[in-house]
Amino acid sequence: MKRTLKNIFHTPRFVIGFIIIAAIILVSVIYPIVSPGNPMKNIGQGSFIAPGTYISSYDVATVPVYDSTGANTKIFELGEDAINNRLRVNMSVEDRETMIGWLTSLKESLGEGQLLAGENANATVTEEVTKVVDGVETTTQVEEEREVVLLENLTSSDADAEKLAELWIANYNDEVKVKGYSTNAQRRNIRQLNTRVSRMMSGGTITVSIGDLQPKELKNTDYIPLSKVANVINLPLGTDNFGRDVFRELIASTGTSLLIGLMAGVIATVIGLMIGLLAGYVGGILDDILMFIANLFTVIPSFILLILINYSLPASSRGAVLCAVVIGFTSWVWTARSVRSQVISLRNRDHVNLSKLSGHSLLRIVLTDILPYVASYVVMAFILQVSSGILAEAQLSMIGLGPEAGNTPTLGLMMNWATKFAAHTTGKWWAYFPAIAVIAFISFSLNLMNTGLDQVFNPTLRD
Amino acid sequence: MKTSNDRIIGQEIVDDRESVTFGANRDKDFSQEPMCLSGRGVTRVFRTGRITTVAVDHVDFDFHKGELISIVGESGSGKTTLSKMLLGLLEPTDGHIFFHDKLRDISSGHKRRQYWKGIQAIFQDPFSSYNQFHKIDSVLLDCINMRGGKSLPKDQKIEMMTEACSFVNLKFAELTNKYPFELSGGQMQRLMIARIFLLKPDILLADEPTSMIDACSRATILDMLLNLRNETGMTVIFITHDIGLAYYISDSVYIMEHGKFVESGPADKVILDPQAPYTKRLISDVPKIHEAWDLSTVG
Numbered sequence A: 001m002k003r004t005l006k007n008i009f010h011t012p013r014f015v016i017g018f019i020i021i022a023a024i025i026l027v028s029v030i031y032p033i034v035s036p037g038n039p040m041k042n043i044g045q046g047s048f049i050a051p052g053t054y055i056s057s058y059d060v061a062t063v064p065v066y067d068s069t070g071a072n073t074k075i076f077e078l079g080e081d082a083i084n085n086r087l088r089v090n091m092s093v094e095d096r097e098t099m100i101g102w103l104t105s106l107k108e109s110l111g112e113g114q115l116l117a118g119e120n121a122n123a124t125v126t127e128e129v130t131k132v133v134d135g136v137e138t139t140t141q142v143e144e145e146r147e148v149v150l151l152e153n154l155t156s157s158d159a160d161a162e163k164l165a166e167l168w169i170a171n172y173n174d175e176v177k178v179k180g181y182s183t184n185a186q187r188r189n190i191r192q193l194n195t196r197v198s199r200m201m202s203g204g205t206i207t208v209s210i211g212d213l214q215p216k217e218l219k220n221t222d223y224i225p226l227s228k229v230a231n232v233i234n235l236p237l238g239t240d241n242f243g244r245d246v247f248r249e250l251i252a253s254t255g256t257s258l259l260i261g262l263m264a265g266v267i268a269t270v271i272g273l274m275i276g277l278l279a280g281y282v283g284g285i286l287d288d289i290l291m292f293i294a295n296l297f298t299v300i301p302s303f304i305l306l307i308l309i310n311y312s313l314p315a316s317s318r319g320a321v322l323c324a325v326v327i328g329f330t331s332w333v334w335t336a337r338s339v340r341s342q343v344i345s346l347r348n349r350d351h352v353n354l355s356k357l358s359g360h361s362l363l364r365i366v367l368t369d370i371l372p373y374v375a376s377y378v379v380m381a382f383i384l385q386v387s388s389g390i391l392a393e394a395q396l397s398m399i400g401l402g403p404e405a406g407n408t409p410t411l412g413l414m415m416n417w418a419t420k421f422a423a424h425t426t427g428k429w430w431a432y433f434p435a436i437a438v439i440a441f442i443s444f445s446l447n448l449m450n451t452g453l454d455q456v457f458n459p460t461l462r463d
Numbered sequence B: 001m002k003t004s005n006d007r008i009i010g011q012e013i014v015d016d017r018e019s020v021t022f023g024a025n026r027d028k029d030f031s032q033e034p035m036c037l038s039g040r041g042v043t044r045v046f047r048t049g050r051i052t053t054v055a056v057d058h059v060d061f062d063f064h065k066g067e068l069i070s071i072v073g074e075s076g077s078g079k080t081t082l083s084k085m086l087l088g089l090l091e092p093t094d095g096h097i098f099f100h101d102k103l104r105d106i107s108s109g110h111k112r113r114q115y116w117k118g119i120q121a122i123f124q125d126p127f128s129s130y131n132q133f134h135k136i137d138s139v140l141l142d143c144i145n146m147r148g149g150k151s152l153p154k155d156q157k158i159e160m161m162t163e164a165c166s167f168v169n170l171k172f173a174e175l176t177n178k179y180p181f182e183l184s185g186g187q188m189q190r191l192m193i194a195r196i197f198l199l200k201p202d203i204l205l206a207d208e209p210t211s212m213i214d215a216c217s218r219a220t221i222l223d224m225l226l227n228l229r230n231e232t233g234m235t236v237i238f239i240t241h242d243i244g245l246a247y248y249i250s251d252s253v254y255i256m257e258h259g260k261f262v263e264s265g266p267a268d269k270v271i272l273d274p275q276a277p278y279t280k281r282l283i284s285d286v287p288k289i290h291e292a293w294d295l296s297t298v299g
């Protein structure tokens, strides 16, 4: 027994499968303890909020930046691409298209005239610079490297954002009348756009005033630690269509699905084992009757049976437990059949005959001379039953006949909701992909464990 | 009662065993002894799908108390099937078996257990005769329990097991807490004999007990079996495919062909003066039985 266990844990396949499933079980048990909360709570309004960290904008504005001691001041150098980042996030594609449109019109109204180059563009341009030094005017020729930024080459992409903004700053002039932007409303829009762009480019200060607080000045080099923001919501997997935290929901679902699989597996294995042992060892008319029932179950695919049973049960009574029971009761057949055939070949073995000759009772022979010989097989069958139980739940839930969604989500239900609300056609991958991945991981690890066991128990299959 | 050709008769005997007694009571007339197991028209038919096999076909036999009977036949002739029926492990399809002159009744669990106190077996394949999950101790303890020694003090049980083991040249102290699969085939078969030593049944059925073990151990096993028989005076039904061996050890011989007994009687009569062509063929397959032996011809 000890040696068998040691052998099993020296099989890489079993060990990998075991580690994966153990990790999944641990997370689904520990996470709800560490971070309690209702997985079915709608934390967000609106569906399919993308994964990310969300902070309350109100809290950000009220975080003290300057206080009497200055202790809370967090001033950092702005990074190299700070402006680029800011433009990327704050200047929408429409803004950029408006800018390109306006500049194009400007160029046309200038006729032959060129647009002014942006600030940092490099190309060699000779300029006359007139300086006044000590009351004397000196004019020098200065050569400057300037790249000629052609408006035609600019797009609304992130990469061009900074060049576009520079070109805009260099050329915008409120006085100039540009064709196509003549109404007051249009001009006002352009002016506002200009204000925003120049603020983003200049990095000046903003004055914020909230309620009774002193107006305070925010410089663009002020940073606020996330821990000072009172309300932060972490959504590693976003929200689903109801606005529920998918991550929390996923962990709760994994727990329920594992439980359903486990219960279904236990039920199927116990029934299958009992029927297999009885039919195989006792034989005769009992065998005929039990195998007739088993054949009935084989002829009608168990999934159809599952659908029919679950369909006839009122949705309100279809809890996770009942669902597991139904799955268990419809999937014992192949365990029973294979246990039976193993028992039939075992019952004529000499060690069983010797046990009979030693005066052992039927029960004792079944328990000590037959059961241990089929035990390894039964363990393997059990593992596969758990895996197929989880899959059966997912399939049932997908067609809406799974457990009723009271306060326990399951992996199948999550996929069902995701499909119903078209997450897969609208690219909201976080709503369905994690559930699929967990199901795949569970059945992958269980099957891996099984092949590992197979290697130990059926050494002829090795390589 | 030793003869000069002790060492060579039978393919299974390869070395000279001093203690082996030749066909123990060859001169004794067992037909005067009380009957201990007999059968009339015993038949067994196997049906697998559409194929029916008549494994044992209406055989009659009378086994007397203390006799050593050999049942000889080629592989597939139905010897094992007959032995299973004698042991009550397999129902005859037809015919009757009498135990101590009474129709055998093993219809209930209790009656079967009583019956098995009187008849025990050693099987052909020692490697599949043991439950690999049980220790050797439990095999021997089962025998003590069956003989009503369940409530004996522990050291007395150990003493009995040690005695049984030393009878077959095994050391109980070395076997205790070990599993049968840690032993060699020969040792396992000796443990089987130790089991019989503890059980002391009236009848022992040995189904080719030496055919699956290495040649060196065979003589030892036979030796121990015959010793046990001499000591307890039990009836031994010895099943073998080796007519030389049968002649060498038995009092009477039954020759089995395709499920039927084609010839039976005292060993001398059947083998020295065979009537059935099958018996003649079996004998001719064994090189020289009662001529002067040349050791070099024995492989």
Ligand SMILES: Nc1ncnc2c1ncn2[C@@H]1O[C@H](COP(=O)(O)OP(=O)(O)O)[C@@H](O)[C@H]1O
Pocket: B046, B047, B048, B053, B054, B055, B073, B074, B075, B076, B077, B078, B079, B080, B081, B082
């Ligand atoms: N359980 C069984 N089912 C079907 N046929 C069997 C069974 N046991 C034995 N037989 C058949 O009965 C015949 C006699 O077998 P057996 O008694 O084992 O012969 P032996 O022991 O002399 O070699 C063989 O043809 C065998 O195939």
Ligand SMILES: [Mg+2]
Pocket: B079, B080, B124
């Ligand atoms: Mg046989």
